[in-house]
Amino acid sequence: MGRRTSHQGARTGCSRQSRQARTRTLWRFPLLAAPLLATACAQLGFTDGGSPAGPPAPIGGVQAGNGAAPSSTKIGILLPLSGRNGGLGAGMLHGAQLALAGPGSPVLDTHDTAGPGGAAAAAQAAVQNGDGIILGPLTTTETAAAAPIASSANIPVLAFTSDLAQARPGVWVMGLTPEQQVRRLVFAAKAEGRSRMAALLPSNALGDALASGLRTACADAGLPPPTIVTHGESMDSINDSMRQLSDYGTRHGGIEQQVKDAKASTDPAEQAKANQLAAQPLPPPPFDALLLGDTGLQLQEVISTLGFYGVDPAHVRIMGPTLWGAFASKLKALSGAWYAGPDPSAQAGFAAQYQAKYGRAPALVAGYPYDAAALARNLAPTGYSADQLTRSSGFAGVDGVFALLPDGHVRRGLAIFQIQPGGGATVVQPAPRSLSPTGS
Numbered sequence: 398m399g400r401r402t403s404h405q406g407a408r409t410g411c412s413r414q415s416r417q418a419r420t421r422t423l424w425r426f427p428l429l430a431a432p433l434l435a436t437a438c439a440q441l442g443f444t445d446g447g448s449p450a451g452p453p454a455p456i457g458g459v460q461a462g463n464g465a466a467p468s469s470t471k472i473g474i475l476l477p478l479s480g481r482n483g484g485l486g487a488g489m490l491h492g493a494q495l496a497l498a499g500p501g502s503p504v505l506d507t508h509d510t511a512g513p514g515g516a517a518a519a520a521q522a523a524v525q526n527g528d529g530i531i532l533g534p535l536t537t538t539e540t541a542a543a544a545p546i547a548s549s550a551n552i553p554v555l556a557f558t559s560d561l562a563q564a565r566p567g568v569w570v571m572g573l574t575p576e577q578q579v580r581r582l583v584f585a586a587k588a589e590g591r592s593r594m595a596a597l598l599p600s601n602a603l604g605d606a607l608a609s610g611l612r613t614a615c616a617d618a619g620l621p622p623p624t625i626v627t628h629g630e631s632m633d634s635i636n637d638s639m640r641q642l643s644d645y646g647t648r649h650g651g652i653e654q655q656v657k658d659a660k661a662s663t664d665p666a667e668q669a670k671a672n673q674l675a676a677q678p679l680p681p682p683p684f685d686a687l688l689l690g691d692t693g694l695q696l697q698e699v700i701s702t703l704g705f706y707g708v709d710p711a712h713v714r715i716m717g718p719t720l721w722g723a724f725a726s727k728l729k730a731l732s733g734a735w736y737a738g739p740d741p742s743a744q745a746g747f748a749a750q751y752q753a754k755y756g757r758a759p760a761l762v763a764g765y766p767y768d769a770a771a772l773a774r775n776l777a778p779t780g781y782s783a784d785q786l787t788r789s790s791g792f793a794g795v796d797g798v799f800a801l802l803p804d805g806h807v808r809r810g811l812a813i814f815q816i817q818p819g820g821g822a823t824v825v826q827p828a829p830r831s832l833s834p835t836g837s
Contacts, residue, residue, distance in 0.1 A: 473528030488760020564805030579610035595684035679707030740828035
């Protein structure tokens with residue numbers, strides 16, 4: 398019973414006020430926090446050498462498409478270049494400019510989404526200027542305002558948000574999405590023989606996105622539907638949700654009753670048997686891979702329930718979001734856990750090239766506009782038609798290979814990182830060099 402007392406004491410370890418403050422910080426820009434922190438960890442945290450990479454090009458070379466080339470190959474880019482996000486937008490603009498620095502590149506037509514009229518006015522100006530493709534804007538709100546204007550003019554959009562709600566034919570979500578992360582983890586877990594997926598996720602936007610991604614990935618991988626349980630902010634909610642997900646009552650109930658019966662006996666042998674029964678380990682939970690979605694102090698609360706309810710990493714592969722990379726040094730309690738993210742070896746050349754050009758490390762999400770601009774540069778000779786943009790072999794980018802799908806989603810080749818016993822993470826599965834039709 399000592400375990401229960403200790404576990405209950407942990408419930409007071411995090412106030413609701415601190416959790417709400419943390420949530421506001423992470424989600425100040427809707428569905429932008431994940432790519433910001435993930436890229437900060439993977440792109441800036443690894444500076445191993447390597448020669449500067451050239452602009453990402455279509456894998457296998459450019460092939461003629463069925464669509465006619467646009468009347469203009471001019472590239473429009475929509476970014477916040479003033480106001481509170483002006484510094485971030487400037488760093489992203491540098492990424493696009495770097496990709497178009499070579500001779501013969503199309504003209505880059507720049508528009509400030511923080512100016513009068515916001516993203517909608519910026520998109521309208523890009524249309525009026527005859528841009529053949531639009532890169533950006535940055536956030537989900539800006540994308541929702543700008544994309545319909547571009548689409549009505551038949552101009553493709555490569556937006557930098559990670560909100561899949563904005564994805565549709567002709568509008569691609571270039572940010573690192575929960576869907577991409579979970580897909581990589583599920584296919585990697587399946588490859589090591591795991592087939593029973595489950596998730597304990599916070600009841601918020603990130604949790605919803607991870608849940609959707611897990612269902613889709615399991616279906617695509619030919620696995621049974623996952624078991625998904627969500628929880629609220631309180632420790633009681635986390636505790637009850639983990640108890641439910643792990644089927645603790647069924648797994649422990651039989652043993653618990655035997656212990657009670659033995660303790661009720663006056664026979665010393667039965668008393669000794671009670672102690673032996675109480676010490677024996679629980680049977681494994683009804684899943685062999687578990688996706689978590691929490692960060693910060695709330696993740697600590699989730700971790701405290703794992704051992705209590707017999708979710709042993711020796712039997713269960715723990716998995717989580719790319720956000721974990723931002724504080725992996727503090728996650729030694731999750732030793733062996735996985736998260737997916739951009740492969741640092743693919744980013745080294747871009748980081749060196751950016752540093753040499755601008756005298757500082759790349760902005761946190763500068764790789765997205767670099768890839769988008771380089772893609773547009775390579776497709777300019779044949780035009781920005783849908784069949785060119787969605788070529789199945791994809792493109793090689795600074796965050797690894799990626800492919801634009803007809804529905805506006807983007808498939809990415811990500812690496813698998815594993816939390817180490819002393820904290821920190823190392824790549825245990827490099828990012829793939831090509832994308833298969835099913836996995837990534």
